[in-house]
Amino acid sequence: MCGIAGIFNFDSEPVNRELLTRMTRVLSHRGPDDEEVCAWGNIGFGHRRLSIIDLSERGKQPMSNEDGTVWITYNGEIYNHLALRDELRKKGHLYRSQTDTETIIHLYEEEGPGCLEYLDGEFAFSIWDANKKVIFSARDRLGVKPFYYHISDARFIFASEIKAILPHPRLTRKIDLQALSHYLSFSVSPAPLTFFKDIFKLEAGHYLLVGGDGKIVKRQYWDCMPGPKIKCSEAEAIEAIRFKLEGSIRARLMSDVPFGVFLSGGLDSSTNVAFMSRSMAEPVKTFNVAIEGNYEYDESYFAESVSRNFHAEYNSIRINFEDFRGLFNNLAYYTDEPLCDYACIPNFYLAKLARQKGVSVIQVGEGNDELFCGYRSYAAILNLIKFYYPLPSLIKMPVFNLSRFILGKKMHYTVSRAARNQDVFLGGSYLFSEEEKVSLFKKSLNLKGMVTSEAYVSGIYRNLLSKFPQASPLDKMIYLDLKVRLPELLLMRADKMTMANSVEARLPFLDYQLVEYALRLPDNLKFFRNQTKYIFKKSLEGILPKEVIYQPKKGFAGSPLNMFGAEFQGYLKQTYKNTQPLLAEWFDTDNFKERLNFNRARMNFREGSKVWSLFSLMLWLERFLK
Incomplete structure (x- = not known):
C-alpha cells in the first residue's frame, strides 16, 4: 500500500514540482520507503512507497510502459496479477519488475477502462495516457482504498488523503453543509461528499476520465447488487x-x-x-x-x-x-x-x-x-418486520406506545417509523434524526435545498429496487451498509x-x-x-x-461509554471551549453544549455514540479550520 498524488492543469500551466513534492510528502506515513515525483508539462504524479512486492528499485513509481506513453501512480494490491501477467506477456508486453503495478499498465493498454473487470484486488490509482491526453482514475469495487479529488475549470487534483490536496494554494477550506448534516446521521459523510466543499471522494466501484479540456466522465463499473437467490443445500x-x-x-x-x-x-x-x-x-x-x-x-x-x-x-x-x-x-x-x-x-x-x-x-x-447478517440490528429489524408489520392497525399503536418503555429509545424510534410505513433501517451507524439535527443547527442557517439523510437512504433503496425489485428487507439493509x-x-x-x-x-x-x-x-x-x-x-x-x-x-x-468518566467530561468541555467560535457558524451552541453533557449511569450505546460524534467533529474543526 502506498500514497498517491497528482495535478493536471487544464490551461497548460506547468506543474509546480515543489508544490507536488510537498503534497506527496504529506503522505509519507503511507509510504516511508521511497518517494518519487514526475512531471510532464501540465501533468504531474507523486508517489510514496510502502514496499511490499518486489522491494528493488524496479518497483518504484510513478511507473511507465515500455515507451513512456502510459504512466501510473498506484496504491493497493492486485492478487491475480501473476495470472494476468502470463496472458499479457503472450500478447507481447515486456516486464521490468515483479510488481503488480506493471500488470495494471499493460492491461490498461489492452482494455482501456475495461481493465477494471479483470482486476482482483484492492486499489486506487491514476493513469496518464499521453496519446489520448486523459487521466484515468479508479477505486476498487468495495472501496477498500481511498481516492480523493478536486475538480474545477482550471485543474484536477487527486490524492490518497484529503490533507495532501489541501497544500494547493487555489483551494480554500470551506465546510460542506450537506456533508455535515449527513455526518450527524450516518457517522460519516457519504461519497462523493467530503467535509471540504470542493473536495470529493470517488465512490467505490467507480472510475473517472479527465481530459485536457476539463471534461470529466464518471462511471460505475461494479455495484454490490444482490441477484436471484442461489438454490443450494x-x-x-x-x-x-x-x-x-x-x-x-x-x-x-x-x-x-x-x-x-x-x-x-x-x-x-x-x-x-x-x-x-x-x-x-x-x-x-x-x-x-x-x-x-x-x-x-x-x-x-x-x-x-x-x-x-x-x-x-x-x-x-x-x-x-x-x-x-x-x-x-x-x-x-x-x-x-x-x-x-x-x-x-x-x-x-x-x-x-x-x-x-x-x-x-x-x-x-x-x-x-x-x-x-452478523449484526444484532439486522436481526432486530427482521424480527420487527416478521412480528409487528402483520399486526392489525388497532394493535399496532398500543404496541408502539409500549415500545418506548420495553425496547428503549432507538427501537421505539424504529417502531414509530414502522407504524407510519416508513423505511425502518437507515444504516448501521445511524445517530441523529432529522428532528434532532434541526434542534442542533442554528435557526438562521439556510438549509434550503438540503437533502435529508432519510431522503438519501430512500434514494439508495429506490436505486436497488429499480434494478432488483424482489430485494428482501435483508437485501436492502446489506445494500445500504455496503454503500x-x-x-x-x-x-x-x-x-x-x-x-x-x-x-x-x-x-x-x-x-x-x-x-x-x-x-x-x-x-x-x-x-x-x-x-x-x-x-x-x-x-x-x-x-x-x-x-x-x-x-x-x-x-x-466494545463501547465508547467505557471512556465516559470525569476526565473525558473535562476534556469535552475544554474542546468545546476551543471550538465554540467555529461551532457558532452552524450550530445553536447552547443546544450543542447541552448534548455534550452525559450521565454515564443512564447512557446507552447510541447516546454515547452521539456524544462521540460531536467530539470527533470538534477535534476536526480544531485541526483543519481553526
Missing part, C-alpha cells in the same frame, strides 16, 4: 464458503515482507487465523488489543485461546484513557474527516504494535457482518489507522467473488432460528472451537 453452501474464503485468505498472503493478523478473538478474525495457519510455513503473528476496565467487551481470552490452538505467535497490548487522550490531538489529522467510530483508537494502537514487531502487512476482518457505512466508515477506519503507522491492511472477506456469492445466498441461510451468520458459523464448525464460533457478539473494542 446447507452442505453446498458450506463447501462453497470454505472454498472461496480459503482462496481469498491465501491470495492475500502475497508479500515479500513479514505478515500478521489483527485478532480480536471474535469469529471473523479467528477465521483469518485458522485459514492463514493452513497456508503459512511459519507461525501466524497475531495482534490483540484490550481496553483496561472494559471487561464486558474484552475478548482477549478467546484471542489467546485461538492463538494457542493454531500455534500462533501472540502479541497483545492493553490501553487506557491516557492512551486515548494521547491520540485525540492527531485523530482528526489521520482520518481527514470526522469518523464517528471509537474503535479508530484501539485500531491505531494495534497497527502501532504490529509495526513495532516488524510487521507491515495485516489481515483484518471487516465486511463479513454485512455479507452474512455507506462499510466503504466510508469501517474501511476508512481500517485504512487510515493502519496507514498512520505504515502498515497495510488486507480484507479477505471483501474478495469480490466471495461478496457476489454471499449476496445471492438465501436469507434463511444467513438468519435462521434467530441465529445471525447462521451458514457462516456452520461453515466454521470443525475448523474453529465451538466456543469461539458461538460466543455472543461483542463488537471490536
Whole structure:
C-alpha cells in the first residue's frame, strides 16, 4: 500500500514540482520507503512507497510502459496479477519488475477502462495516457482504498488523503453543509461528499476520465447488487464458503515482507487465523488489543485461546484513557474527516504494535457482518418486520406506545417509523434524526435545498429496487451498509489507522467473488432460528472451537461509554471551549453544549455514540479550520 498524488492543469500551466513534492510528502506515513515525483508539462504524479512486492528499485513509481506513453501512480494490491501477467506477456508486453503495478499498465493498454473487470484486488490509482491526453482514475469495487479529488475549470487534483490536496494554494477550506448534516446521521459523510466543499471522494466501484479540456466522465463499473437467490443445500453452501474464503485468505498472503493478523478473538478474525495457519510455513503473528476496565467487551481470552490452538505467535497490548487522550490531538489529522467510530483508537494502537514487531502487512476482518447478517440490528429489524408489520392497525399503536418503555429509545424510534410505513433501517451507524439535527443547527442557517439523510437512504433503496425489485428487507439493509457505512466508515477506519503507522491492511472477506456469492445466498441461510451468520458459523464448525464460533457478539473494542468518566467530561468541555467560535457558524451552541453533557449511569450505546460524534467533529474543526 502506498500514497498517491497528482495535478493536471487544464490551461497548460506547468506543474509546480515543489508544490507536488510537498503534497506527496504529506503522505509519507503511507509510504516511508521511497518517494518519487514526475512531471510532464501540465501533468504531474507523486508517489510514496510502502514496499511490499518486489522491494528493488524496479518497483518504484510513478511507473511507465515500455515507451513512456502510459504512466501510473498506484496504491493497493492486485492478487491475480501473476495470472494476468502470463496472458499479457503472450500478447507481447515486456516486464521490468515483479510488481503488480506493471500488470495494471499493460492491461490498461489492452482494455482501456475495461481493465477494471479483470482486476482482483484492492486499489486506487491514476493513469496518464499521453496519446489520448486523459487521466484515468479508479477505486476498487468495495472501496477498500481511498481516492480523493478536486475538480474545477482550471485543474484536477487527486490524492490518497484529503490533507495532501489541501497544500494547493487555489483551494480554500470551506465546510460542506450537506456533508455535515449527513455526518450527524450516518457517522460519516457519504461519497462523493467530503467535509471540504470542493473536495470529493470517488465512490467505490467507480472510475473517472479527465481530459485536457476539463471534461470529466464518471462511471460505475461494479455495484454490490444482490441477484436471484442461489438454490443450494446447507452442505453446498458450506463447501462453497470454505472454498472461496480459503482462496481469498491465501491470495492475500502475497508479500515479500513479514505478515500478521489483527485478532480480536471474535469469529471473523479467528477465521483469518485458522485459514492463514493452513497456508503459512511459519507461525501466524497475531495482534490483540484490550481496553483496561472494559471487561464486558474484552475478548482477549478467546484471542489467546485461538492463538494457542493454531500455534500462533501472540502479541497483545492493553490501553487506557491516557492512551486515548494521547491520540485525540492527531485523530482528526489521520482520518481527514470526522469518523464517528471509537474503535479508530484501539485500531491505531494495534497497527502501532504490529509495526513495532516488524510487521507491515495485516489481515483484518471487516465486511463479513454485512455479507452474512452478523449484526444484532439486522436481526432486530427482521424480527420487527416478521412480528409487528402483520399486526392489525388497532394493535399496532398500543404496541408502539409500549415500545418506548420495553425496547428503549432507538427501537421505539424504529417502531414509530414502522407504524407510519416508513423505511425502518437507515444504516448501521445511524445517530441523529432529522428532528434532532434541526434542534442542533442554528435557526438562521439556510438549509434550503438540503437533502435529508432519510431522503438519501430512500434514494439508495429506490436505486436497488429499480434494478432488483424482489430485494428482501435483508437485501436492502446489506445494500445500504455496503454503500455507506462499510466503504466510508469501517474501511476508512481500517485504512487510515493502519496507514498512520505504515502498515497495510488486507480484507479477505471483501474478495469480490466471495461478496457476489454471499449476496445471492438465501436469507434463511444467513438468519435462521434467530441465529445471525447462521451458514457462516456452520461453515466454521470443525475448523474453529465451538466456543469461539458461538460466543455472543461483542463488537471490536466494545463501547465508547467505557471512556465516559470525569476526565473525558473535562476534556469535552475544554474542546468545546476551543471550538465554540467555529461551532457558532452552524450550530445553536447552547443546544450543542447541552448534548455534550452525559450521565454515564443512564447512557446507552447510541447516546454515547452521539456524544462521540460531536467530539470527533470538534477535534476536526480544531485541526483543519481553526
